[in-house]
Amino acid sequence: MNAIVLAILVMVSLSLARVSVVFALIVATLVGGLYAGMPINAILDAFNDGLGNGATVALAYAVLGAFAVALSRSGITEVMANRAIVRFQVDDSGGSRRMVTYTLLAALLAAAVSSQNLIPVHIAFIPVLVPPLLKLMNHLQLDRRLVACVITFGITAPYMLLPVGFGAIFLNDILLTNLNESGAALGLEVTRGMVPMAMVIPIGGMALGLAVAALFSYRKSRHYQDRDLAKGDETPAEAAQHLKGWQKAVLAIALIGTVAVQLYTGSMVLGGIFGFALLSLSGVFRWHEQDGIFTEGMRMMALVGFIMITAAGFASVMQASGEVEALVSSSTEIIGDNKGLAALIMLLVGLFITMGIGSSFSTIPIIASLYVPLALNFGFSPLATVALVGTAAALGDAGSPASDSTLGPTAGLNADGQHDHIWDSVVPTFLHYNIPLIVFGWVAAMML
Numbered sequence: 001m002n003a004i005v006l007a008i009l010v011m012v013s014l015s016l017a018r019v020s021v022v023f024a025l026i027v028a029t030l031v032g033g034l035y036a037g038m039p040i041n042a043i044l045d046a047f048n049d050g051l052g053n054g055a056t057v058a059l060a061y062a063v064l065g066a067f068a069v070a071l072s073r074s075g076i077t078e079v080m081a082n083r084a085i086v087r088f089q090v091d092d093s094g095g096s097r098r099m100v101t102y103t104l105l106a107a108l109l110a111a112a113v114s115s116q117n118l119i120p121v122h123i124a125f126i127p128v129l130v131p132p133l134l135k136l137m138n139h140l141q142l143d144r145r146l147v148a149c150v151i152t153f154g155i156t157a158p159y160m161l162l163p164v165g166f167g168a169i170f171l172n173d174i175l176l177t178n179l180n181e182s183g184a185a186l187g188l189e190v191t192r193g194m195v196p197m198a199m200v201i202p203i204g205g206m207a208l209g210l211a212v213a214a215l216f217s218y219r220k221s222r223h224y225q226d227r228d229l230a231k232g233d234e235t236p237a238e239a240a241q242h243l244k245g246w247q248k249a250v251l252a253i254a255l256i257g258t259v260a261v262q263l264y265t266g267s268m269v270l271g272g273i274f275g276f277a278l279l280s281l282s283g284v285f286r287w288h289e290q291d292g293i294f295t296e297g298m299r300m301m302a303l304v305g306f307i308m309i310t311a312a313g314f315a316s317v318m319q320a321s322g323e324v325e326a327l328v329s330s331s332t333e334i335i336g337d338n339k340g341l342a343a344l345i346m347l348l349v350g351l352f353i354t355m356g357i358g359s360s361f362s363t364i365p366i367i368a369s370l371y372v373p374l375a376l377n378f379g380f381s382p383l384a385t386v387a388l389v390g391t392a393a394a395l396g397d398a399g400s401p402a403s404d405s406t407l408g409p410t411a412g413l414n415a416d417g418q419h420d421h422i423w424d425s426v427v428p429t430f431l432h433y434n435i436p437l438i439v440f441g442w443v444a445a446m447m448l
Contacts, residue, residue, distance in 0.1 A: 007032025036321035050316025058305030060268030066297030112154020117165035123408035130412025141221035148409040149213040178368035198386035205440025209432035227416040250282040311402030343445040350392025355400040383448035391441030399430030
């Protein structure tokens with residue numbers, strides 16, 4: 001068995017058994033590295049070298065978590081949730097609840113899509129936008145697994161289809177560039193217009209998965225408890241009673257300013273710090289509480305941060321092992337001259353590689369150099385080659401325990417401790433997106 005396959009199986013098995021994802025990643029790193037023949041010192045060196053790649057995002061999430069808790073502590077989220085509950089008669093059964101539910105899901109989907117293509121803040125919006133909506137979701141009895149599927153679709157499908165924002169980076173700067181570089185000596189020439197065209201069918205599979213999740217899998221009610229995100233001298237409900245008009249204006253400025261600072265500086269950390277500082281100066285909570293609120297917010301996001309850091313170390317060891325090339329070469333031995341089997345094997349190998357690395361952006365340079373010669377050798381067209389490489393790289397991004405596409409929704413939905421990362425984010429997104437991606441990616445490779 002290939003070391004990467006073994007490591008992924010170990011990580012997934014331990015995670016499904018409700019072992020901590022951080023612990024599962026560390027064990028999988030050691031198992032995969034040792035099985036690949038790496039000395040323990042080499043494993044630890046590669047692991048430590050990779051840790052820094054996840055530290056920036058982890059710190060950003062911790063700071064944004066502090067900002068989210070500060071918003072909750074101000075009482076503004078309590079005011080907005082209560083108004084929505086009363087205004088739309090959420091606690092009454094019937095069409096009104098369904099209308100609010102689908103409106104909320106549509107708004108979250110629009111926010112997620114915008115975060116990739118229109119206002120490219122990526123996953124930074126989740127810990128700020130989602131926790132304040134949890135009370136409303138609770139009264140709607142909305143299954144948070146569906147919310148996770150909606151957000152994950154919104155932060156993955158657009159960049160694989162629309163060549164603007166992060167989509168321009170993924171489709172043009174990474175996928176197109178690596179395809180042409182890897183295929184230059186073999187006569188492959190891919191144009192910008194071909195890339196989104198080749199990804200339409202695979203993304204159609206993801207859209208079908210989202211429809212199944214919304215209309216069948218998670219349409220039933222699910223009950224959650226109302227829990228305060230922040231503790232202090234007052235509860236959020238008490239703070240809401242004396243929230244002044246000018247303080248509400250400051251809260252709005254803090255929200256807009258957080259996004260603006262991030263876009264201007266390119267730093268989620270500075271954006272979160274700006275928003276928290278503005279709330280601290282506004283008097284929406286007492287000055288002596290700010291340290292406790294900041295610490296509480298960082299603690300809320302600590303698990304997600306440590307998973308991101310550990311995942312970066314895991315990916316570093318897998319790349320240093322040299323087993324990626326071995327995995328591809330060993331797979332070609334069982335294909336023979338079967339074109340359909342070749343497409344399926346390439347997609348499955350891409351699934352394992354991306355689940356280990358946790359990012360389709362980082363996977364493409366590795367996959368393209370190996371897959372382009374293989375695809376052309378089997379007679380796949382340029383469009384089919386684009387579909388194979390693009391889909392293989394994206395596979396696992398939406399269903400990996402170590403991917404920000406699943407960690408992001410968990411960070412927001414688990415703010416009150418009622419959303420499990422593996423069973424409520426990873427498993428639903430894997431079933432509804434990765435399986436359709438394999439099927440529709442294979443269809444695209446055979447049709448195009």
